[in-house]
Structure formats: structure tokens, C-alpha cells
Amino acid sequence: MESWFALNVMARRRPGALFEPWRRNVRVRDSLRLLGGLAQGVHPLDVFTLAGAGAHVEEGLDRFLGVGADSVRAELDTWGQFGDLPSWSKLLPDDAETRRHFAAALRETHTALLGPYGDPLRAHLEAEVTARAGVMVRGGAERLLSTLHPDLVWRDMTLDVTTRFTSLTLDVHLNGRGLVLIPSVFCRLPLFSYDSFRPDDAPVLFYPALRDPAHAFALWGQRAAGAPQRAGALGALLGATRAAVLEEVGRGCTTTHLARKLSISAATASHHVAILRDSGLVISRRQGGSVLHLPTPLGLALLNGTLSGPN
Template identity: 35%
Template structure:
């Protein structure tokens, strides 16, 4: 387990990010792309991304094994800006750091010809890294970004509520089930046994949509400390496009009420929940579900005293097709 040691100065300098970090999401989503964990949360994203991932972006998989070490340079510790700004910081990594961190990576994952060139800071290899990051982000992250921001902001609001009148101590005690706060030490289960002394630098708490099960951190203890932790999200919460982007073409296709019903069923729900989500009567919800079911967009099954509705593959395709980025 990881033990993070705080001083009073560290408590005063601890911050909670309000937005997802695009570079951490790129790295952690690359991990998710190579495993089968979290199917309920990531299965649809994983299937679509694997199918549509451009070949130039696939070279990033060499840098991001799903288990073990990934180079710290992929997630600049002091980056809090846009994705483009973050990539520029990555590309400014020194040759010595490229070499050191890629050598660590090669212990578990044999170097490819490209990573060997990158380790020497060769211009074309570094340029290729930037191109791969941009291509991957455009395909796998950007279409879901607004949904990801909504999820992280909700987590931030929930965490901040714990601060009201209680201070950082209460926040540290409610980060994640794998994290325990016994002042002055924050213990994180599931990470290699080690101690991290903050020494007055504080800690940035970074919620992440693609972080799964266990929090993570940078390997180098000399870098500005950050603890990335998984946010709570509903099953299937990760969707393409904004609600507005989805709703306009979907409403044109199905009608406003029926489009709202299809979106409400995206995470699965009972008829009563459908009525509540769409602000319609129980009879109206049952009628809309029946029409969507007859069209092959949803399935309905009994769950105890209620019935549960879920999207079919066709329903998911319709919803995602209407959520494709506009422009």
C-alpha cells in the first residue's frame, strides 16, 4: 500500500481538481482499451474505439501497458490547461528523461523501433508522439469529453460538500473506498508498498473517468504530487456528445418525448424511473417504452415487482449516431 505523509502545510496546499485532466484520461483510457475490466462502464466505448482507432494512434499502446509502469512524461505533473497545451509540454520532455523513463518501461515491455528512437529524442519520433496523441484524443476522448466533464464536476460538487465546516480532513476521508485518512497519513490500498512524503508541496487530487478500481500516481516522488482516483459513475454514463448535440437530431428522428425516453433508458431503468426522468405520467412512460420496444430499440424484462428497460444494440447505435460531434 501507498502511505502519503502530510504536514500542516500540505493540508493547506491540497487541491481538488474541478475538471478531468485530458492527458491522464488519454493514458488511463489506453489502459482500459487493452483489458476487459469494467465492461458495464467502458464496454461500449471500448468496442467503438477498438473498431475505429486510427492506425497512427495505436503506437501509443507501446507506451501504456495496462498493468505496471507507464512513463510519467505522458502526464506532466504541473499541467492544468488544455489538451493541446499538455501535448506541447509532453513534447518538450528532455532527451535524458525520455531515455530514463523508456528504459524503465522496457523492463516489462520490450522496446519497439519507434520507442527506441523516442528514447534518443529523435525529432521525427517526438513529432510522431504528438501526432499519435492528437489522433487518439480526437477518436477516443473528444467525442465523450462533455460527458466526462459532467461526471467529474458532479464528483467535485459531492466532495466539496464534505468540506463545508469540516476542512480538508473530512475531504481526505471521503476520496475513495481504497483510501483511508488517519492524520497525518493518507493510505491507499492496491498500490506498491511505499511512502511518499509531501514535504510542504501539497497534493493535487485528480478525479478521473478512466481510472478503474484503484487510485494511481506518478512514479517519481520528486515530481509535484498528484493522486488520481476513480469517480463514481452510473452504468453506461459515458456517452458521446453533449445532451444538446444528441437531443436535436434524435428529437427530429423520433419526436421530443420519445427521444427523451430513449436517452433516459440508456443506463437502464424501470417504467417508474422512466416516468420520473422524462416528467411524464406512468401510463405515458409505459406507452413510450412500448413504441421503442416495437421498433427494436429497447428490451423489457421483469425485475421483481417492476419491469426493466434496456437499450438493444440498435438502440445504442441510434443514440450514439445522433451523438456524433457536430461540424
């Protein structure tokens, strides 16, 4: 679904300041253009409802290929209310070849739009989950739901999901099923995913998890694929442990993640981060009960070997 949201952002004429650097760094392929008609608009086709939860994109695509025709047809009818769908999409419910082409295009979308930023995206979302868990522990579910997004309002034991672009009103009664919250970097507005064919499943609410321009700048300033690593030189300059800390911070991480990843104590991790921060290589921002560490432009230049001297 993150790939699907990313395609929705890519299709916009003005993606906004948070996403413009990302769009300049990725390439649009023909398969992305094929899917564009289904991913555009405030409410893109809900591929998550059709595929269900999966450990990775391949599992999700396999599930999508096996979804019954009635489910696909119902989903197309639902989301078709928000705009004209491409004519070829009418073949998705019953035509196996069309569905395989769709799955292949979505796989290419995932690789092209998310692949270069896989590790930073995961680190950002892990930090978001940790932060929201802390909010819930300290303030309960009501506090958590009231702080997710301005369009989500918790009032009188009811979660109101409003949107500034449509007059849609959605009443979802949980009836003891619970609610699954999924943060998304590319989701621009809260979006419910609810499958009428699986009425016992808990509804899913996607919500935007990229709100801070500083986080966006650090996130898009790093690319997981092809970024030159200078581990040996960094180790000689900073010391082996501190160089490893900067490498991990380059992907975005919390103090807890950093300590676990490098098998050091949280106090030691905080000490090294503090020195890097005082040196202008790292910024740290609190998210709930966690602190997310990100590289500064200088830190990124040092990691990528792109520092240049005076002209």
C-alpha cells in the first residue's frame, strides 16, 4: 500500500515540499503510467483490502492474484465513485492475464519508487510506531487517536474521519474487533481500509507519518541503493564505533534501535550521538517517548563522500 500511496503522490502535478526532492530522484516507468489512473485522486483503489496483510510485497501480490472476482469487482465499484477508472481495469476481476500485468506493474512501482529508500523508510516508520506506542502507554487509546492527524477527531467515544476534499461520511462500527493503525510516509490523508467480504477482520486506518520538513529533508537526502560507503575512512576519522553510529543514523534510527543494532548500551549510544550532534553531523528530534536521530546535510555529505573544499 505504501507503493500505491507513492504512485498517488507521483501522479500529482504538485506533490508538495515534503515529496518534491523524492520525486526528482526516482524514475517513472511505463508500468507506473499504466497504474496512474487507478492510483490518482483523494481515494485510490484500495489494493490493501484486496491483498490483505503480508510480510513483503511478493506475498501481497500473490494474495492479490488469488482474490475472488466478486471482491475485486466490489472494490472497483466502490472506488469508482470518486472518479473515472481506466477502461482496462474492468478486466481485473475475471481476466487472469490483466491481473498478472497489474501485479507486475505494481512490483515495478515498488522497486522504482521505494527501492532506493528502503532502509530510511523502514527506520522512519519504526520510529513512528515507537513514538505512538509511547503516547498510548502514557495517555491511553483516546489520547493516541486524538493526536494522529487534524482530520481525525475523537469525540464522544467516536472517531470522526473528515476530509477537506470530499463530502464522504463513513461510519465504521468496530463491535469489539479493534482498529489497526498503519503509519505511511506517502499517505497524504487518513484512509480507512475495510473489507465487507471479511466482516470479522478489524478495519485498518492508514495515516500520514511524514509531517516534519526536517525529517523529509533528511529522508530524501539518503539513498539506500548505490550510495558510496566510506567505512574505512570514516573509522580512521571518527573511530570505529562512532563511524558505525553515523552509518546507522544515516538511515534514520532511534537510540534504542541504535544500541540494539550495534550491541552497545543505550547510554553509550546516546554519548556517541551527542558528540556527532555537537559536531554538526546529526540532528535529534523527539517523537513521543523516543528520540529519532537523522543526519544533517554535512553528515550526509561525509557518509556519501561528497564533501568538497572551497572554490
